[in-house]
Amino acid sequence: MKAGIIGLGLIGGSMAVDLRRRGFAEEILGVEAEPVNAAAALKIGLVDEVVDMEECIRRSDVVIVAVPAGQAVNLLPEVLDSFGEGSGSKVVVDVCSTKEQLAAAVASHPLRRRYVSTHPMAGTEYSGPWAAMAGLFDGHACIICDPEESDADAVKMAEAIYDVLNMRVIYMNSSAHDVHAAYVSHISHVTSFALALTVLEKEKDEKHIFDLASGGFSSTVRLAKSSPDMWTPILSQNRDNVLHVMDTYIEKMQAFRKAIESRDEDAVRGLIEDANRIRRIIR
Amino acid sequence: MKAGIIGLGLIGGSMAVDLRRRGFAEEILGVEAEPVNAAAALKIGLVDEVVDMEECIRRSDVVIVAVPAGQAVNLLPEVLDSFGEGSGSKVVVDVCSTKEQLAAAVASHPLRRRYVSTHPMAGTEYSGPWAAMAGLFDGHACIICDPEESDADAVKMAEAIYDVLNMRVIYMNSSAHDVHAAYVSHISHVTSFALALTVLEKEKDEKHIFDLASGGFSSTVRLAKSSPDMWTPILSQNRDNVLHVMDTYIEKMQAFRKAIESRDEDAVRGLIEDANRIRRIIR
Numbered sequence: 001m002k003a004g005i006i007g008l009g010l011i012g013g014s015m016a017v018d019l020r021r022r023g024f025a026e027e028i029l030g031v032e033a034e035p036v037n038a039a040a041a042l043k044i045g046l047v048d049e050v051v052d053m054e055e056c057i058r059r060s061d062v063v064i065v066a067v068p069a070g071q072a073v074n075l076l077p078e079v080l081d082s083f084g085e086g087s088g089s090k091v092v093v094d095v096c097s098t099k100e101q102l103a104a105a106v107a108s109h110p111l112r113r114r115y116v117s118t119h120p121m122a123g124t125e126y127s128g129p130w131a132a133m134a135g136l137f138d139g140h141a142c143i144i145c146d147p148e149e150s151d152a153d154a155v156k157m158a159e160a161i162y163d164v165l166n167m168r169v170i171y172m173n174s175s176a177h178d179v180h181a182a183y184v185s186h187i188s189h190v191t192s193f194a195l196a197l198t199v200l201e202k203e204k205d206e207k208h209i210f211d212l213a214s215g216g217f218s219s220t221v222r223l224a225k226s227s228p229d230m231w232t233p234i235l236s237q238n239r240d241n242v243l244h245v246m247d248t249y250i251e252k253m254q255a256f257r258k259a260i261e262s263r264d265e266d267a268v269r270g271l272i273e274d275a276n277r278i279r280r281i282i283r
Numbered sequence: 284m285k286a287g288i289i290g291l292g293l294i295g296g297s298m299a300v301d302l303r304r305r306g307f308a309e310e311i312l313g314v315e316a317e318p319v320n321a322a323a324a325l326k327i328g329l330v331d332e333v334v335d336m337e338e339c340i341r342r343s344d345v346v347i348v349a350v351p352a353g354q355a356v357n358l359l360p361e362v363l364d365s366f367g368e369g370s371g372s373k374v375v376v377d378v379c380s381t382k383e384q385l386a387a388a389v390a391s392h393p394l395r396r397r398y399v400s401t402h403p404m405a406g407t408e409y410s411g412p413w414a415a416m417a418g419l420f421d422g423h424a425c426i427i428c429d430p431e432e433s434d435a436d437a438v439k440m441a442e443a444i445y446d447v448l449n450m451r452v453i454y455m456n457s458s459a460h461d462v463h464a465a466y467v468s469h470i471s472h473v474t475s476f477a478l479a480l481t482v483l484e485k486e487k488d489e490k491h492i493f494d495l496a497s498g499g500f501s502s503t504v505r506l507a508k509s510s511p512d513m514w515t516p517i518l519s520q521n522r523d524n525v526l527h528v529m530d531t532y533i534e535k536m537q538a539f540r541k542a543i544e545s546r547d548e549d550a551v552r553g554l555i556e557d558a559n560r561i562r563r564i565i566r
Contacts, residue, residue, distance in 0.1 A: 121497045141494050170494055183486045184495045188503040191474050194535040196558035202531055203466045209564050211424050211453055212467045214404045218565050219502040220471040225562045228555035235543050235551055246540050248485055250533065252477040257529050260518050268518055272511040275479035279508045281492050282501050 004060030006031040006053060006075065008041040010123060011095050012066030013132025015165065016046040021134065024164045029056045032129075041129040057082045057090070062157055065094040070233030072096050073105045080111040091154045093118055093161065097181060097230075098237040099145045099174035116158040117145040117174060120167055121185065125225040135166075142167035145174045182241035187249060189223045189231060190242070196224035287343030289314040289336060289358065291324040293406060294378050295349030296415025298448065299329040304417065307447045312339045315412075324412040340365045340373070345440055348377040353516030355379050356388045363394040374437040376401055376444065380464060380513075381520040382428045382457035399441040400428035400457060403450055404468065408508040418449075425450035428457045465524035470532060472506045472514060473525070479507035 003025040005012045012030075019025045030047030032038035038050045057063055063079055065072055072094055079092050093116045096102060106112050122140040124131060142162045147155045162169050172180070199221070203209050213221075235242055252271075259267035286308040288295045295313075302308045313330030315321035321333045340346055346362055348355055355377055362375050376399045379385060389395050405423040407414060425445045430438045445452050455463070482504070486492050496504075518525055535554075542550035 121495060123497065123499065125499075140497060143495075168494070180486065180491055180495055183482055184492055184500050185497060187481060188478060188500045190536070190539055191478050192503055193555055193558040194532055194539060195471060195474050196561040197535040197538075197554065198470060198528060198532040199466055200557070200560055201535075202528055203463065206564050208463055209467055211451070212404060212426075212463055213565055214406065214423060214468060216406065216408075216506050217467050217471045219505055220475055221561055221565060222502055223499050224558040225565075226555070226559075228552045228559065231555055232548050232552045236546065236548055239543055239546065243540065243544055245481060245485055246536065246543075249477055249481040250536055250540070252480040252484075253473070253529065253533055253536070255480075256473055256477060257526065257533070260522055260529075261526055263519065263522065265515050265519055269511045269515045271480065272476055272509070272514055274483070275476040275507040276509075276511070277483055278479040278504055281489050282496055282504060282508075 001025045001062070002027045002029065002060050004029045004031065004056040004063045005047065006056065006063065006065050006079070007067035008032040008037055008046055008129045009066065010127050010131040010136075011120070012064065013041060013044075013046045013129045014134070014136040015064060015066065015095075015161075017132055017134045018137065018165055019161065022164050024161065029060055031056045037129050044129055044132070046129055046132055053079070054082060061090065062161070063090070063092040065092060065096075068230050068233050069096040069098050069102070069237050073101055073237075076102060076115065077106055077109055080106060080109050080115060083111050083114060089153065090114060091116065091157045093158050095120055097185065097234050099177045101237045103146060103149075103174040112149060113151040114154055116147070116150045116154050118158055118162070119143045119145070119177065119181070120162065120165065122167075125222050127227040127230065137162075137165040137167050140167055141170055143170050143172050143177050145172055145177050147171055178238050179241050182238055182245045186234060186238055186242050187245045189226055190235070190246060191249065192221055192223035195221050284308045284345070285310045285312065285343050287312045287314065287339035287346040288330065289339065289346065289348050289362070290350035291315040291320055291329060291412045292349065293410050293414040293419075294403070295347065296324060296327075296329045296412045297417070297419040298347060298349065298378075298444075300415055300417045301420065301448055302444065305447050307444065312343055314339045320412050327412055327415070329412055329415055336362070337365060344373065345444070346373070346375045348375060348379075351513050351516050352379040352381045352385070352520050356384055356520075359385060359398065360389055360392055363389060363392050363398060366394050366397060372436065373397060374399065374440045376441050378403055380468065380517050382460045384520045386429060386432075386457040395432060396434040397437055399430070399433045399437050401441055401445070402426045402428070402460065402464070403445065403448065405450075408505050410510040410513065420445075420448040420450050423450055424453055426453050426455050426460050428455055428460050430454055461521050462524050465521055465528045469517060469521055469525050470528045472509055473518070473529060474532065475504055475506035478504050
């Protein structure tokens with residue numbers, strides 16, 4: 001199997017590592033617009049060659065689009081265009097965190113059925129080929145969206161990839177995906193960004209933050225290190241769902257604020273006990 | 284050295300573990316109001332005996348008050364009362380997360396100088412003697428408040444304890460402590476509680492939360508498992524500082540909300556880049 005990966009960052013790079021060492025791909029071609037990242041990906045050994053998109057598509061059996069969601073909207077139709085006629089069994093898979101706009105971008109493409117929409121839900125707060133790591137996806141969930149819009153053999157290819165990556169595959173339509181992703185993933189990035197902004201504004205003495213930050217603060221603020229290149233388009237493409245969850249979140253903060261301000265310890269305790277229900281669900 | 288620990292939860296229990304195995308205390312007496320917790324602490328071997336408060340104080344060289352902040356306000360003056368006259372070299376240390384109200388509660392006590400106000404900034408989201416663990420404090424910061432209000436030998440005793448626990452000691456007055464703790468610790472618990480409440484309200488299907496929660500969500504929501512017994516009095520005692528930080532936090536969320544709503548990608552990117560400055564400070 002020859003795999004082409006467009007975008008050699010954390011996700012594309014980590015897929016390359018495990019698809020190779022677990023024997024899925026004997027050759028991996030990379031496409032990377034940023035010269036420093038391209039050189040690093042080659043040097044680290046994530047890919048065998050860095051080539052241009054046309055060559056990558058021509059030589060690969062499966063093409064993985066692992067660029068930020070904002071770029072993928074334009075790039076995905078171009079990949080399908082390049083498949084051309086008689087492309088036969090070639091498949092393209094994307095790994096973006098938002099799915100509805102991408103689905104719309106290729107909805108009427110004549111080769112739509114060679115595309116499989118996927119979201120492997122794993123990552124770290126780091127980015128770039130140097131952040132790529134083995135085992136990143138192991139045990140996490142991967143959503144395959146709108147499988148009925150893709151050819152059966154194309155879906156099988158995507159399933160084979162995520163099987164090699166040890167992911168639990170869940171099926172959902174794009175619209176449901178974006179709603180759930182806003183609830184469970186996107187909002188926690190926004191709250192983490194806001195926490196970092198708050199602490200940086202209130203605590204002018206950075207040494208105090210460093211000295212006093214305990215494990216609790218570090219884990220809560222960790223996602224605030226996440227890349228603007230990745231998250232700006234996600235928050236933009238999933239705007240309506242994210243705004244809806246943010247409104248609920250701000251209401252909860254206001255409820256806490258009111259209970260604390262009015263010295264209503266029963267109400268504060270009640271809110272914390274409600275929040276504690278998450279214990280049953282998360283680990 | 285004989286150490287008495289009042290409150291055998293996560294903090295008191297973990298101190299017992301390391302003070303014993305690192306040779307600081309050859310005997311550890313515990314006081315624990317909850318019978319199940321007391322029996323567990325004995326069975327786990329955190330303490331040699333569970334005794335009543337009077338006996339604990341009489342037989343201990345140093346008494347560590349490790350109960351929730353709401354109880355400590357009443358308990359700490361009682362401990363000093365029990366020291367009585369001629370108590371000589373006995374020392375009491377508390378480990379609460381809020382310090383100003385405690386300082387006020389003992390300000391005019393005739394034995395005030397035998398008390399040292401401390402806050403070892405370490406913990407997990409779990410509680411009870413079964414959550415106690417070795418090495419919990421290693422490498423974290425411990426704040427000693429108002430050291431000039433305590434006898435020099437009492438401060439030395441506290442320093443010796445935190446030296447054994449491998450903590451970096453920082454000195455601060457109680458008021459400054461409560462401001463900084465609100466910025467760096469208390470707010471991140473409130474944001475985590477609010478996140479849990481939001482996700483539990485929006486995502487009625489708990490299986491979806493379980494399936495889709497990635498490492499990022501889990502780490503951001505982790506603190507929402509924290510105990511209401513501990514956190515209700517902290518938020519109450521540090522009310523003014525916490526409200527002040529919450530207001531700034533809600534402003535930052537509103538700024539994000541506005542940027543996303545108005546489709547201003549430059550503003551969203553700017554906010555994320557600002558938040559990314561936390562990278563320089565946290566790990």
